[in-house]
Amino acid sequence: MPFAPGVPCWFDVTAPDIPATADFYRGLFDWTAENTGPDSGHYTVLKQDGAQVAGIASTTNPDGSTKPAVWLPYFAVENAPATAAAAQGAGATVFVEPTDVFGQLEFGILADPDGAAYGICHLKSHPGTERWGAVGNPCWVEYSATGAPADSMAHYAKVLGWTYRNAAWETATVNPYQALSVGAGDEFGGAHTAQPGEPAPFWAMTIHVTDADETAARAVRLGGSVVQEPQDLPGPSRVGVLADPAGATFGVMAFGG
Incomplete structure (x- = not known):
């Protein structure tokens, strides 16, 4: 398994x-x-220099119903059915039962007790996101909570073995920002209390870029939009939130400065 659970x-x-x-x-x-063809519903794999980054799936379900345009993170597990069952026991709802995909992986889609959707994935021969953290690749996941972030993260601690703690730079005593890791491993994400008008509860994916402002401007030229203008955050980093032409939102993050 190339990714730690x-x-x-x-x-x-x-x-x-x-x-x-x-x-x-x-x-x-x-x-x-790379369009994988009709047998997969034309699921399309996005790559950087031949390395897999992410995928695109249709908003139209096999039964003809539709779902919104959103980015969804999947978290590595060793046993998808057992994890789905554990998640249900911890208050989750199963949207998509664990499903094998051509022997390459087994995935499921769940909603945590607050209603935020997330995926679980047992990678077999599939490499997953091959360049996590590199420029042009996912580097962070961010949870927008309706209440205290720590309360929402308790579910993931039970199901996925996460550790959550006040971020090193955090000074707030009410609903402090939570830094996420597995045990003592590297931090891979965070959780915050959503601001008025911000979608919540919600998982977001962030891409590492060299220039957040230039990337935001380019997104607009390509038909996307800027949801949140890039701003300086602790780290140090500069982070913005963009949307593709269909409305799926994602973050961009430039480090340094």
Whole structure:
């Protein structure tokens, strides 16, 4: 298993027009796109220099119903059915039962007790997101909570073995920001209390870029939009929130400065 249990290992975005969405991300991050064909519903794999980054799935379900355009993180597990059962026992709802995909992986989609969707994935021969943290690749996941972030993260501690703690820079005593890791491992994400008007509860994916402001401007030129202008945050880093033309939101993060 290439990823430690509990860490982010794959991401995909749902889209009403897969080719158009692939074109947007190609223009924004220089990703290439590989359509895997009709047997997979034309699931399209996004790559950087041949290394897998993420995927695009249709917003249209096999039964003809539709789902919104969103990015979804998947967290590595060793046994998807057992994890789904444990999650249910911890208050989760199972949206998609653990499903094998051509022997390459087994995934499920759940909602935590607050209603935020997240994926679990047992990677077999599938490599997952091959360049986590590199420029042009996912580098962080962020949870927007409706209340105290620590309360929401308790579910993931039970199910995925996470550790959550007040971030090193945090000074707030009410609903402090939570830094996420598995045990003493590297931090891979955070959780905060959502601001008014911010979608919540909600998981977001963030891409490492060299220039957050330039990336935001390019996204607009390509038909996307800026949800939150890039701003300086502790780290140090500069972070913005963008949306693709279908409305799926994602973060961009530039380090240093």
